[in-house]
Amino acid sequence: MIKKEKIKDLHYSVTGVLTADEIQAAADKILEKYGADAKMPGFRAGHVPLTVLRQKYNASAMADAIDKLMNADLEKYATEKKIRLAGAPRADLGKWEIGADAEYTLEFDILPTLPEIDLEKFTVTKKTTKLDEAEVDKAIENLRRARSTAEKQPENYKAENGDTAVIDFTGYIGQDAFEGGAAKMHHLVLGSGSFIPGFEDQIIGHKSGDEFDVNVKFPRDYHADNLAGKSARFAVKVHEVRKHILPELNDEFAKSIGQETVDKLREHIRNILNEQYSEAAKAEMRNELLDILADKVKLDLPEVVVAQELQMAKDEHEHHHAHCEGKCEGDCKFDEKKERKEAERRVKLGLILAEWGSANKVEVTRDDLQNAIWAEAARYPDPKQIFEFYNKNQNALTMLRGMIFERKALDAMLTHVKTKEKAVKPTELFEQAKAK
Numbered sequence: 001m002i003k004k005e006k007i008k009d010l011h012y013s014v015t016g017v018l019t020a021d022e023i024q025a026a027a028d029k030i031l032e033k034y035g036a037d038a039k040m041p042g043f044r045a046g047h048v049p050l051t052v053l054r055q056k057y058n059a060s061a062m063a064d065a066i067d068k069l070m071n072a073d074l075e076k077y078a079t080e081k082k083i084r085l086a087g088a089p090r091a092d093l094g095k096w097e098i099g100a101d102a103e104y105t106l107e108f109d110i111l112p113t114l115p116e117i118d119l120e121k122f123t124v125t126k127k128t129t130k131l132d133e134a135e136v137d138k139a140i141e142n143l144r145r146a147r148s149t150a151e152k153q154p155e156n157y158k159a160e161n162g163d164t165a166v167i168d169f170t171g172y173i174g175q176d177a178f179e180g181g182a183a184k185m186h187h188l189v190l191g192s193g194s195f196i197p198g199f200e201d202q203i204i205g206h207k208s209g210d211e212f213d214v215n216v217k218f219p220r221d222y223h224a225d226n227l228a229g230k231s232a233r234f235a236v237k238v239h240e241v242r243k244h245i246l247p248e249l250n251d252e253f254a255k256s257i258g259q260e261t262v263d264k265l266r267e268h269i270r271n272i273l274n275e276q277y278s279e280a281a282k283a284e285m286r287n288e289l290l291d292i293l294a295d296k297v298k299l300d301l302p303e304v305v306v307a308q309e310l311q312m313a314k315d316e317h318e319h320h321h322a323h324c325e326g327k328c329e330g331d332c333k334f335d336e337k338k339e340r341k342e343a344e345r346r347v348k349l350g351l352i353l354a355e356w357g358s359a360n361k362v363e364v365t366r367d368d369l370q371n372a373i374w375a376e377a378a379r380y381p382d383p384k385q386i387f388e389f390y391n392k393n394q395n396a397l398t399m400l401r402g403m404i405f406e407r408k409a410l411d412a413m414l415t416h417v418k419t420k421e422k423a424v425k426p427t428e429l430f431e432q433a434k435a436k
Contacts, residue, residue: 026065086302109302357409
């Protein structure tokens with residue numbers, strides 16, 4: 001039973017006492033349960049006397065019994081006080097010995113009580129944009145390009161942006177060729193940005209049979225440490241240049257996309273773009289509301305949760321910068337003060353959304369989960385891998401459920417806030433959403 005308590009903000013330290021008799025009684029129940037199936041020489045299975053079980057397993061049974069008794073005391077205490085723990089408590093038994101009463105101390109943080117939030121006092125900006133037919137034309141052009149055929153050009157044809165160059169190349173740092181820097185008959189789409197910055201630009205203007213050097217510098221954040229930030233020379237040979245011939249824009253092309261006519265195709269693309277605009281605008285509203293909640297809602301934070309969030313950020317940072325090997329400067333160093341503020345913000349917003357969402361009956365349905373997994377799987381060449389990942393990884397599924405819950409809670413909150421409209425260009429809307 002818990003006898004004393006010391007409370008400071010969200011941190012609790014409680015002291016209780018377990019008598020020797022109740023510890024032994026609880027341990028005996030554990031031993032009896034174990035003895036129902038125990039096999040020991042000289043006894044029939046399930047008929048080992050309690051006295052014999054005590055001789056062999058009493059110490060471990062008592063340890064389990066103390067844990068259960070402390071947890072029962074804590075659960076009763078939390079129910080009476082109407083508090084919720086923010087994490088597992090830290091237990092201290094002092095110098096307890098078997099056969100004696102056990103005085104224990106439990107330290108833990110509790111979750112804060114969310115203050116009433118008057119969402120109608122908040123105003124967020126709803127950005128609106130007008131669909132430009134040029135965007136529809138651009139989308140159709142991209143579809144035609146995706147279904148284009150690459151035709152080999154005459155030997156005197158000079159490569160242009162958008163063409164495919166079939167090349168051999170070998171990369172050198174100084175006089176030495178480096179590993180992974182060579183290929184034969186590689187098909188490179190010029191302007192695709194798939195190679196190091198500056199490489200593709202230097203292919204443009206060359207024709208079949210040309211042999212020349214391309215000089216570039218690897219980005220400082222390049223994934224290979226031995227190449228990052230270094231100047232390199234590539235010996236290049238062009239075998240052929242292929243020009244992409246786009247299919248004619250007609251009803252037959254529209255049917256290949258799943259639409260009956262060109263007009264139906266354009267209408268379909270307009271609907272998709274308008275949905276994208278709407279979602280981008282809503283993402284902006286969510287972000288603005290998060291900023292408001294972080295600034296306006298006053299909430300004490302459980303230190304144990306902040307510490308866990310900060311440690312996760314630190315672990316992620318160390319993993320990301322593991323290749324630095326002490327050579328990094330500036331942004332490679334973990335900024336404890338800055339990251340703590342970010343951790344506090346994430347914890348605060350997580351608690352607000354969790355508490356408000358639960359109080360307002362926000363739920364994540366089976367369809368919500370399935371739709372989210374389908375949407376993620378659609379971005380991968382082999383969707384089956386994503387389904388298998390979530391089937392085998394319950395932690396990932398729990399995290400996904402949490403993200404969906406927070407988004408639904410935010411969307412529910414947005415129905416209560418005031419909005420003011422602001423007309424923007426489509427490019428501005430997407431750039432701002434991307435920046436977030």
